[in-house]
Amino acid sequence: MPPQINDINKALDALNKFREYTISPNHERFIFPFLCGSYFTYRKIDVIRIFAIAKTISENPTYLDVGCGYGDFLEKIREYIPNAEGIEKSAEIFYSIGKAKPEYIKIADAYNGIDKKYDIIFVGWMEPGVDYRDQISESAKCIITTLDQGLSLAAEFDGHGFDKIASWVTPSWEDINIEITNRYYSKIPNELIQKLADLRGAHNLWYVYCRPELKKRIKNALKLCLAEELEKRYEKYEFETVLDNAGYKYFERLKNPFTKYKLWDPVFDFDTKT
Numbered sequence: 161m162p163p164q165i166n167d168i169n170k171a172l173d174a175l176n177k178f179r180e181y182t183i184s185p186n187h188e189r190f191i192f193p194f195l196c197g198s199y200f201t202y203r204k205i206d207v208i209r210i211f212a213i214a215k216t217i218s219e220n221p222t223y224l225d226v227g228c229g230y231g232d233f234l235e236k237i238r239e240y241i242p243n244a245e246g247i248e249k250s251a252e253i254f255y256s257i258g259k260a261k262p263e264y265i266k267i268a269d270a271y272n273g274i275d276k277k278y279d280i281i282f283v284g285w286m287e288p289g290v291d292y293r294d295q296i297s298e299s300a301k302c303i304i305t306t307l308d309q310g311l312s313l314a315a316e317f318d319g320h321g322f323d324k325i326a327s328w329v330t331p332s333w334e335d336i337n338i339e340i341t342n343r344y345y346s347k348i349p350n351e352l353i354q355k356l357a358d359l360r361g362a363h364n365l366w367y368v369y370c371r372p373e374l375k376k377r378i379k380n381a382l383k384l385c386l387a388e389e390l391e392k393r394y395e396k397y398e399f400e401t402v403l404d405n406a407g408y409k410y411f412e413r414l415k416n417p418f419t420k421y422k423l424w425d426p427v428f429d430f431d432t433k434t
């Protein structure tokens with residue numbers, strides 16, 4: 161179920177209360193993802209990976225974030241792709257809390273089609289049941305999606321003329337929410353917190369899809385980007401310390417036996433020669 165306007169007003173009241181006792185201004189984006197952050201967790205390297213892909217497709221790439229909400233992730237992307245745009249179905253999310261809508265976010269329903277062509281269309285964490293893959297496929301060369309395992313599933317574009325070329329795992333807002341709530345805002349004994357931490361998972365998957373003719377170029381761009389990351393030639397956002405302190409470090413392997421891959425470690429889906 162998408163959030164209702166009433167829920168947003170309740171969340172805003174709760175946020176204002178939370179701000180009275182929070183121990184870090186970086187916590188609120190993981191406790192109130194819709195108002196202050198995003199439903200998927202990201203680092204600056206995610207933004208840089210997307211930029212690396214975009215630059216491979218075009219010198220002046222075009223980018224659309226579908227269902228961008230208040231545009232937290234879109235703002236970060238615009239530091240690299242200044243003409244990046246978003247569409248958001250609900251105008252109420254802005255006016256109900258008196259928040260100005262940036263001109264680069266257009267109020268539109270993706271079910272009515274995307275009115276321009278884009279090099280990259282990004283869909284971050286859609287609610288269960290929402291599915292506008294047909295509309296997006298018609299307008300994009302590359303589609304990057306995030307989905308919460310077991311929840312927002314309409315993010316697979318294989319049957320829509322696209323090939324999946326890479327994926328990686330990051331925590332969802334909820335994974336971090338649980339960690340910081342247990343550690344900093346509960347009276348749970350440390351030993352139990354550690355036991356629970358050992359069971360932690362990371363539930364957000366990032367998928368990169370593209371038209372078949374772009375596969376090789378995009379894969380190479382991502383590999384190059386990864387090589388630079390591994391040399392630690394990248395900066396971090398301030399809020400990334402929360403991820404690090406909660407045990408969700410870059411390339412961390414979680415103890416939970418069901419976690420298959422290291423966090424943020426890209427898995428490539430096709431042979432290099434294609």
Ligand SMILES: C[S@@+](CC[C@H](N)C(=O)[O-])C[C@H]1O[C@@H](n2cnc3c(N)ncnc32)[C@H](O)[C@@H]1O
Nearest residue numbers: 198199227228229248249250269270271284285
């Ligand atoms: C779960 S929120 C995710 C917001 C943001 N992408 C994130 O990850 O934090 C989904 C957003 O998509 C918007 N949305 C849902 N259906 C849509 C549609 N058909 N067209 C455009 N936006 C839509 C909702 O209003 C909501 O703001």
